[in-house]
Structures are given as structure tokens and as C-alpha cells.
Amino acid sequence: MPIYDIAGLKVNIINNKGRTLKQAAPYLAENQSENQHIDIEINVTEERVRQAVAEHPEMNSNDWEYMLSGSDFYTKLIKYNGILLHSSCIVVDGVAYAFSADSGTGKSTHTKLWLKRFGDRAHMLNDDKPALREIDGTVYACGTPWSGKHDYSTPELVPLGGICFLERSDTNFIKKADTKKAVFSIFSQTVRNLGPNAMDKLFDVIETLFKKVPLYELGCNISDEAVDVAYNAMKRSADEFK
Numbered sequence: 001m002p003i004y005d006i007a008g009l010k011v012n013i014i015n016n017k018g019r020t021l022k023q024a025a026p027y028l029a030e031n032q033s034e035n036q037h038i039d040i041e042i043n044v045t046e047e048r049v050r051q052a053v054a055e056h057p058e059m060n061s062n063d064w065e066y067m068l069s070g071s072d073f074y075t076k077l078i079k080y081n082g083i084l085l086h087s088s089c090i091v092v093d094g095v096a097y098a099f100s101a102d103s104g105t106g107k108s109t110h111t112k113l114w115l116k117r118f119g120d121r122a123h124m125l126n127d128d129k130p131a132l133r134e135i136d137g138t139v140y141a142c143g144t145p146w147s148g149k150h151d152y153s154t155p156e157l158v159p160l161g162g163i164c165f166l167e168r169s170d171t172n173f174i175k176k177a178d179t180k181k182a183v184f185s186i187f188s189q190t191v192r193n194l195g196p197n198a199m200d201k202l203f204d205v206i207e208t209l210f211k212k213v214p215l216y217e218l219g220c221n222i223s224d225e226a227v228d229v230a231y232n233a234m235k236r237s238a239d240e241f242k
Contacts, residue, residue, distance in 0.1 A: 003029045007082055007131040007142035008157055009039040011073065015046075019066040024145040027155045039080065042072045070129065070146035074191045078201050081208070082133030082142070085163070086189040089130040089141050090114050091154075092122045095161035096141035097234055098130060099218070100189050105166055108148075109222060110230075117227045127152035132160060132209065139212050162214040162234040169219030172229040177215040 004011045004027040013024065044065050052064040059067070074084040087100035088107035092114065099107045108127055115122050128148030130141050140157040147153035165177060165185045177185070186206055194202060209215070214237035220226035 001034075003032055003036070003038065004145075005029045005155065006040075006073070006144055007077065007080075007133050008135055008140070009077075009080060010037060011040045011042065012038045013069060014041065014043040016069070017065065018062040020044075020069045020145065023066070023147065023151050023153070026153075027143075027145055040073060040076045042069050042076075044068045044072065066146070070144075071191070073144070073146065074129070074131070075194060075198075077131055077133070078191075078194060078198050078205065080133065081135070081205055082131050083190050083202065083205050084129050085132050085186065086129060087163070088127050089125040090122055091125050091141075091158050092118050092231070092235075094158065095235070096125055096130075096158040097161055097231075098132070098141060098163045099166050100163060100185065101166040106168060106220075106222070107166055110166060110220060110226065113222070113224065113227045114231070117224060117231075123154060124152040125154050125156070125158060132205075133157075134205070134208050134212070139209060160213050162216060162237060163209070164216045164218045164230060164234065166218050166220065168221070170221060171219065172221060172223065172226045173219045174216050174229050174233045177217050179210070181217070182210070182215045 001012055001014055004024055006027050048068055049061050049064050053061050085100055087098040088111040089096055089098040090111045099110055101107050125141055126143050126147045129146045131144050133140055133142055139160045141160045142157045143154045218230050
């Protein structure tokens with residue numbers, strides 16, 4: 001039963017295999033002692049996988065094991081002041097920036113432009129499902145093994161400098177996010193099937209994000225100018241929030 005360091009937590013993934021085993025390999029904890037404290041335990045049984053495949057045969061057992069293990073992690077993460085945000089999260093000069101939107105909007109395309117624009121100053125933290133977690137008063141973006149079909153992730157915790165809700169536009173613009181719209185955007189891009197008690201905790205975490213992380217709406221096209229527009233505004237706000 002290997003132990004992993006994910007989002008600053010000790011995670012035990014029972015029956016780990018296939019895609020999850022491969023993508024979790026960089027997150028293996030140095031200390032594999034069975035006596036250490038475990039924060040989150042994940043156990044995706046074969047019965048759960050068989051049931052999922054029977055209900056949705058368009059996905060194979062390997063993919064379902066991966067999806068269910070990720071769902072278990074993010075559902076239990078709420079206990080530790082953390083949530084999933086469906087987004088592409090990039091790090092520039094030691095600060096993380098998350099771009100969230102519905103699938104197919106262009107999140108990964110936009111962050112790839114950042115990688116090209118900033119070169120060695122930038123790297124991908126997680127291209128699909130980073131964890132956002134408050135630790136000792138600071139909100140961090142965290143790499144996780146559940147990182148999309150291309151598995152772009154880095155096992156680290158990085159201070160979160162901003163969240164941008166992205167939409168396609170012929171011209172490039174960025175503005176502070178409308179509060180009501182931002183609440184809906186975060187709520188629609190995270191795990192919501194948590195149960196009544198955990199839902200209260202979810203809203204507490206979202207409230208913390210609003211207090212401690214700049215939130216933006218970004219309209220952009222596929223251009224270097226789009227990167228400059230987003231980065232200049234988000235970096236300035238990140239510096240002001242320090």
C-alpha cells in the first residue's frame with residue numbers, strides 16, 4: 001500500500017494500479033513507513049469499477065479506476081480546506097495562475113502560450129484538476145496525479161497568485177470577476193456531490209478564495225498579446241495581495 005505526498009497530505013491509495021499507479025509515481029512519499037499518520041485513504045474496489053463500467057461502457061476499467069480514485073481524493077480533500085478546480089494551472093517565477101472554463105474553451109491552449117512566452121521561467125503545475133488548498137493562511141495551488149489525458153503535472157505546492165475565468169473573444173481583455181458570476185463559476189468547476197455537512201465547508205473554502213486570491217474574467221484569442229494582457233494584470237494583483 002504505497003503512500004503519496006499530494007497537496008501537502010499523506011495519501012494511501014489501496015489497490016493502486018493502471019493509469020493511477022503510473023501518474024501517481026512522481027508523488028511517492030520518501031517515508032513509506034506503515035506507522036505514519038495517513039490523512040486520506042483511497043480504496044477503489046474492483047466491484048466499484050465493474051459497476052461503473054456496466055453503467056458507462058464508453059470508458060474502460062483502467063480509466064474508471066483513475067476517475068474514481070480522483071473523485072475520492074477530491075471529495076475527502078474538503079476536510080483539509082481544499083477543493084478541486086477544473087482548470088489549467090501554470091507557474092511563472094514561483095507563483096501559480098489558474099485558468100478555469102468549461103471543457104473545450106481553450107484553457108490548455110492559453111497556458112501553452114504562457115509556456116512558450118516565459119520559457120524556463122514557467123512550468124505546468126496541473127493541466128486539468130489542480131487542488132487549491134489553504135495552509136497556514138496562504139492559498140496554494142497543488143499538483144496532483146489527476147491531471148488530464150496528457151498528464152501534465154508537477155508534485156509541488158505553489159502560492160496561488162490568481163484565478164482567471166476564461167472565455168473566447170476576438171479581442172483580449174481582463175477585468176475583475178463579478179462576485180455572483182465567480183461563485184457560480186467556481187461552484188460549477190469543482191466537486192459538488194459532498195453531502196450536506198461538507199457543502200457548508202465547500203462554501204467556507206470558496207469564501208476564503210474570494211478573500212485571499214484575485215479573481216478575474218479573461219476574454220482572449222490565441223495570441224501572445226493575450227498572455228501579456230492576462231499576466232500583467234494578474235501579476236500586479238498578486239503583488240498587491242502579498
